[in-house]
Amino acid sequence: MGKQYKLGLTKIDENKLYSIEEAIKLAKKISYEKFDTTFKLSINLNLDTAHAEQQLRGSLVLPNGTGKISKVLVVADSLKQEEAKKAGADFVGGIEMIEKIQKENWFEFDFIVTTPDFMPQLAKFGRLLGPKGLMPNPKLGTVTNNIKKIVSDIKKGQIEYKTDKDGIVAVPFGKKSFDDLLLIENYKSIFNLIKSKRPPSVKGIYIYTIVISTTMGPGIRLKVDLGRT
Secondary structure, eight states: OOOOHHHHHHHHTOOOOOOOHHHHHHHHHOOOOOOOEEEEEEEHHHHHHHHTGGGGGGEETTTTSSOOOOEEEEEHHHHHHHHHHHHTEEEESSSSHHHHHHOOOOOOOEEEEEOOHHHHHTTTTTTHHHHGGGGOGGGGGHHHEEEEEEHHHHHHHHEEEBBOOTTTTEEEEEEEOHHHEEEEEEEHHHHHHHHHHHTTOOOOOOEEEEEEEEESSSSSBBBBSOOOO
């Protein structure tokens, strides 16, 4: 831990659970990054991800975006390629785009969007795309015939949420430069979504802890209802 990180820790009361309003103000105050740092949210859930029904995964368009404009690659037929261009996709093409990734190690994009009829061809490249989190997935809306909508959603600030093996969901929810109210609105949209996704099989506590932090800053625990909600 660096000097500035340790100094930030001294400003946090480890015995206190902060409101989201307090936590954002404090996180900005102790942030020492010399760039427009990203705010991160980590939600520790009472989930056994060995069971498929307790694996949460999906996407959400944040009300105020993430502060980052993602680059989108659309792989589809010629008709959908035109739709993708009009929607603002950064790169469009057919299966040759995936071959370009394979041959040239080309990864100048953040999302791949495709149509259902192209998925069998993309599935052949699972070992290439899967480990990087780039494989299109219907749960994320990136396998769809409505190319215009998904490209638009991604450009507006769509994020992916997914539980890791320990039942933790970690996502970005804005930048330090955002007004506090915009960060709070983004946070609440994520919290309410995760809360609504509680699997019926979960007994007792569902949400263990919620922590926010900046990219390189220490975590700040939030005050939340840790009962059956």
